[in-house]
Amino acid sequence: MIDERKKQVLHAIVKDYVTTAEPVGSRTIAKKYDLGVSSATIRNEMSDLEEMGLIEQPHTSAGRIPSDKGYRFYVDYLMEKEELDADEINNINMFFTKRLSELDELVQETCRMLSHVTKYTALVLVPKRSEGKLEKIQMISVSPHQVLVLIVTDTGFINHRVIDLRQAISPRRLQEINFFLQEKLYGLSLEQVNRTLLGEISIHIARQEQLLDLALELMEQALMDRGDERVFTGGALNMLNQPEFRDVEKVKTLLGMLEEEEIVKKLLHKQLREGTEIFIGGEIPFEGINKCSVITGTYKVNGRVVGSIGILGPTRMTYPKAVSVVETVTDQLSLVLAKMFR
Amino acid sequence: MIDERKKQVLHAIVKDYVTTAEPVGSRTIAKKYDLGVSSATIRNEMSDLEEMGLIEQPHTSAGRIPSDKGYRFYVDYLMEKEELDADEINNINMFFTKRLSELDELVQETCRMLSHVTKYTALVLVPKRSEGKLEKIQMISVSPHQVLVLIVTDTGFINHRVIDLRQAISPRRLQEINFFLQEKLYGLSLEQVNRTLLGEISIHIARQEQLLDLALELMEQALMDRGDERVFTGGALNMLNQPEFRDVEKVKTLLGMLEEEEIVKKLLHKQLREGTEIFIGGEIPFEGINKCSVITGTYKVNGRVVGSIGILGPTRMTYPKAVSVVETVTDQLSLVLAKMFR
DNA sequence: TGTTAGCACTCTACCCTGTTGAGTGCTAAT
DNA sequence: ATTAGCACTCAACAGGGTAGAGTGCTAACA
Numbered sequence: 001m002i003d004e005r006k007k008q009v010l011h012a013i014v015k016d017y018v019t020t021a022e023p024v025g026s027r028t029i030a031k032k033y034d035l036g037v038s039s040a041t042i043r044n045e046m047s048d049l050e051e052m053g054l055i056e057q058p059h060t061s062a063g064r065i066p067s068d069k070g071y072r073f074y075v076d077y078l079m080e081k082e083e084l085d086a087d088e089i090n091n092i093n094m095f096f097t098k099r100l101s102e103l104d105e106l107v108q109e110t111c112r113m114l115s116h117v118t119k120y121t122a123l124v125l126v127p128k129r130s131e132g133k134l135e136k137i138q139m140i141s142v143s144p145h146q147v148l149v150l151i152v153t154d155t156g157f158i159n160h161r162v163i164d165l166r167q168a169i170s171p172r173r174l175q176e177i178n179f180f181l182q183e184k185l186y187g188l189s190l191e192q193v194n195r196t197l198l199g200e201i202s203i204h205i206a207r208q209e210q211l212l213d214l215a216l217e218l219m220e221q222a223l224m225d226r227g228d229e230r231v232f233t234g235g236a237l238n239m240l241n242q243p244e245f246r247d248v249e250k251v252k253t254l255l256g257m258l259e260e261e262e263i264v265k266k267l268l269h270k271q272l273r274e275g276t277e278i279f280i281g282g283e284i285p286f287e288g289i290n291k292c293s294v295i296t297g298t299y300k301v302n303g304r305v306v307g308s309i310g311i312l313g314p315t316r317m318t319y320p321k322a323v324s325v326v327e328t329v330t331d332q333l334s335l336v337l338a339k340m341f342r
Numbered sequence: 343m344i345d346e347r348k349k350q351v352l353h354a355i356v357k358d359y360v361t362t363a364e365p366v367g368s369r370t371i372a373k374k375y376d377l378g379v380s381s382a383t384i385r386n387e388m389s390d391l392e393e394m395g396l397i398e399q400p401h402t403s404a405g406r407i408p409s410d411k412g413y414r415f416y417v418d419y420l421m422e423k424e425e426l427d428a429d430e431i432n433n434i435n436m437f438f439t440k441r442l443s444e445l446d447e448l449v450q451e452t453c454r455m456l457s458h459v460t461k462y463t464a465l466v467l468v469p470k471r472s473e474g475k476l477e478k479i480q481m482i483s484v485s486p487h488q489v490l491v492l493i494v495t496d497t498g499f500i501n502h503r504v505i506d507l508r509q510a511i512s513p514r515r516l517q518e519i520n521f522f523l524q525e526k527l528y529g530l531s532l533e534q535v536n537r538t539l540l541g542e543i544s545i546h547i548a549r550q551e552q553l554l555d556l557a558l559e560l561m562e563q564a565l566m567d568r569g570d571e572r573v574f575t576g577g578a579l580n581m582l583n584q585p586e587f588r589d590v591e592k593v594k595t596l597l598g599m600l601e602e603e604e605i606v607k608k609l610l611h612k613q614l615r616e617g618t619e620i621f622i623g624g625e626i627p628f629e630g631i632n633k634c635s636v637i638t639g640t641y642k643v644n645g646r647v648v649g650s651i652g653i654l655g656p657t658r659m660t661y662p663k664a665v666s667v668v669e670t671v672t673d674q675l676s677l678v679l680a681k682m683f684r
Numbered sequence: 685t686g687t688t689a690g691c692a693c694t695c696t697a698c699c700c701t702g703t704t705g706a707g708t709g710c711t712a713a714t
Numbered sequence: 715a716t717t718a719g720c721a722c723t724c725a726a727c728a729g730g731g732t733a734g735a736g737t738g739c740t741a742a743c744a
Contacts, residue, residue, distance in 0.1 A: 025736050040688050043737065061695040061736050102504050136484060142477065142494055150492070150502070152484055160492070160502055162444050237601065240594045248590060252582045255597075259579070367707050382717050385708065403707050403724045 002052070007078060008035050009045045010054055014066050014074045018316050021243045023063030068281035068315065071293070075278050075319055082320035084328065091117060092325075096332045103127075103157060103340075108232050110309070110333060115235025118325055120313035121258065122234040123294075125268040127155050127306035134188050137181050144168040153190065155301055229307075231264045242314045244291050253288045258312075267294055268308045274298050276326055281315045291315050297326040299333040309333070344394070349420060350377050351387045352396055356408050356416045360658050363585045365405030410623035410657065413635070417620050417661055424662035426670065433459060434667075438674045445469075445499060445682075450574050452651070452675060457577025460667055462655035463600065464576040465636075467610040469497050469648035476530050479523050486510040495532065497643055571649075573606045584656045586633050595630045600654075609636055610650045616640050618668055623657045633657050639668040641675040651675070 012033040016024040026046060030039040046064055049055045054070035057063075066074065084092075095113045107126050114122035132153030140148045145168055150160045185193050236258050239245050245254065257263050263286060276297045284294060296310040309330060311322050354375040358366040368388060372381040388406055391397045396412035399405075408416065426434075437455045449468050456464035474495030482490045487510055492502045527535050578600050581587050587596065599605050605628060618639045626636060631654075638652040651672060653664050 023736090027736075038688055039736095040690090041686085044687090047738080057737085059695065060738095061693085061734095063736065136482070138482060140478070140480060140492065148492070148494070148500065150482065150490070152490070158490065158502060158504065160500060162500065237594060237597055240590055240597075246590050248582055248588050248593060251590060251593060252579060255579055255582075365707090369707075380717055381707095382709095382719090383715085386716090389709080399708085401724065403705095403722085405707065 005035065005037075006045055006049060008033070009042055010049055010066070010070060010074065011078045013046075013049075013055055013064055014071065014078070017065050018318055021316060023058055023065050025063035028063070066315075068283065071280045071315055071319075072283075075280065079320050082324055084321070084324050088117060088325070089328070092328055092332065096336055103155075104230075106333075106336065106340075107307075108234075110329065111232040111234035114309065114311065114325070114329060115238055118311055118313070118322055119235075119238050119241070120311050120317060120322065121236050121238055123264055123268055123310040123312060124232045124234075125265065125307045125309070126230045126232070127157065127301070132157050132190065134185050134190060134193060137185055138178050139174055139181075141169070141171050141174055147174070151190075155306055229265065231261055231268065233258050233264060239312075239314075242316075244314050244316070250290070254292075257286060257288050267312070268296055268310050274300070274305055276323060276330075278319065278323070293317055293319075295319070295322050295326050297330040299330045299337065301334070301337045306337075347377065347379070348387055348391060350375075351384055352391055352408070352412060352416065353420045355388075355391075355397055355406055356413065356420070359407050360660055363658060365400055365407050367405035370405070408657075410625065413622045413657055413661075414625075417622065421662050424666055426663070426666050430459060430667070431670070434670055434674060438678055445497075446572075448675075448678065448682075449649075450576075452671065453574045453576035456651065456653065456667070456671060457580055460653050460655070460664055461577075461580050461583070462653050462659060462664065463578050463580055465606055465610055465652040465654060466574045466576075467607065467649045467651070468572045468574070469499065469643070474499050474532065474648075476527050476532060476535060479527055480520050481516055481523075483511070483513050483516055489516070493532075497648055571607065573603055573610065575600050575606060581654075581656075584658075586656050586658070592632070596634070599628060599630050609654070610638055610652050616642070616647055618665060618672075620661065620665070635659055635661075637661070637664050637668050639672040641672045641679065643676070643679045648679075 009029060012029045012035070013024050016028060016032065026039040026042040029035070029042050030037070035042070046055065049070075050057065050064065053067055054073055055064040056067045056070075058065065092113070095109070098109075104126065107124050111122045111124045114124070132155035134151065135154045136150070136152040138150045140150060142148050142162060145165050147163050147165060147169065148160055149163060150158070152158050236255055239254060240251060245251050267284070267286075276295065279294045279296070281291065281293060284292060291314055292312055293315045294310050294312050296308050298305045298308045300306060309326065311317075311326060313322065351371060354371045354377070355366050358370060358374065368381040368384040371377070371384050372379070377384070388397065391412075392399065392406065395409055396415055397406040398409045400407065434455070437451070440451075446468065449466050453464045453466045456466070474497035476493065477496045478492070478494040480492045482492060484490050484504060487507050489505050489507060489511065490502055491505060492500070494500050578597055581596060582593060587593050609626070609628075618637065621636045621638070623633065623635060626634060633656055634654055635657045636652050636654050638650050640647045640650045642648060651668065653659075653668060655664065
């Protein structure tokens, strides 16, 4: 059905198209990749490959380009692993020696680095906060009517939020509440805190203190604030160097989508099971992200998958290298995080 | 030299070009804006205006477009104030009723709103931290070897940063240091803290405690972290709707510049003296930001200018409306901030 | 039977050309 | 000083012709 030679031809087409961005013809293949047969033979093979839906013609009398299905076949069966060269490995390792002590920062920088190394767009999903266990919760008086709530989890997440109180609160009383909260909530996941204990605590405090509003606000605002997880993107403009984005309309829709947190999250979120995955062209469930592929990988803390990174490029991207980069970076990231919260 | 009629002609040219984005000819002016003279007369006037450098021809046999100098004249002498319509005012006011209790968030949201209302790109500079006076400094133990430093200023700036310690520190001792720092530093500007007291404190603590490294790290990392002020941009993609950015290369350079914090800062920073200012075309000191104008305005806390906002659009932008928006928003912003830190 | 050379055919990209229409600048008349 | 009229310029567009890349088919070949 799909014999060795067809594979070679498909492989050649993908390789060539990835580097040139031009439809590739039978003659080109015969000359550049010597398969030991003439262009005419290759023409026949290409005709078959087209029938199978693995390649397609932009128009008659143009060469062929791989279809999504073609890339899929390539990625699954043809592609050979490509080790990064010394320079790149060096770059990445150098980066990870830089000590960044806060999660957000680390992630953001990783994003930059990723896009820089790959020349594609990088996406990084920061761990769900609610996955982490509460390490510390503390309220600190800022002004008589304002309290700063500080939350730290064991996955390194730190968040603060100012809450306006309707009535003043004494520092002393604040201390007590702090103590109480810390006792009650330590070691619970934020989700648990949010779901199960919300009622109990607010009642408890309210009974003692008529501070129901404070308690409610605390919970609602501090824990449920802007989304439960965050994403960063880097190098979105790299896409503009790709010939498939020479049209401003396409640029607009693509960049527009990348600005929507929700969409980026879904791009990365699809799987939070361990490992690297590749989504090609139409496999990405968004109209508007056309002719693009995403490679995702996950990183871990304490053996738990806590987030994922992704590389977004044209379907015509250099898969082997991109996969290698994703894998090296996720590994390194996991290592660094392990050290960070040992 | 430049008589009333010339002004009228220039005014007409600017108005027309702003809405159509097409070079405007003498006939168009004669028909649409009845100045009571024929196109031939207008042609003569235009010839004069061109000689004066206020308008220019993209090529012979095209209409004229305003030059930077022409826009400058328009902005300085011709433009009439334009009140916002009820809808827009409503929009803005509605926005400011939303209660956002944290500065960063408020500013970021303002940015979104601004770009949405104007359909241009919005830039917002968040107050210099070092302008604010220290309201609170506190170190909170996160783990035996990690301390979270929290800084709050009277301008509403809140920052935290985790510091890794080389030796463990007891909660009790931390308390003492907190007390000491709070005493010593309260009410000083962060700059002062940074510059003058750095030495004194580190020596003081070190003598008592051999915690020189802690003190140093504290100061260096917590106070000097990533830049002293931050900027947000919003609606950068709006620029893609402007016909002058139909070319991907231009898009790339412009968006590239907007991604550089330093550049955006300078765009806004130029003046932190009170009031609205307009920078047209070449008056913006960046190659690469071509055919663009910026309108900036400042907002205040306690009568002190603490930050500025800007609108970036094509030189061919609707100045009167943009100015009105900037002015309404800075006013409202100052009001909200006043409430926030009364 | 698989492979190849050869050839007719197709289609895009490019260049050249002519035409149209908007707009100017000049001149002479009012 | 203003205007009508006219010659002139130039970008934008459309049509036509050509070159080149590439295909598909057929017939010959090993």
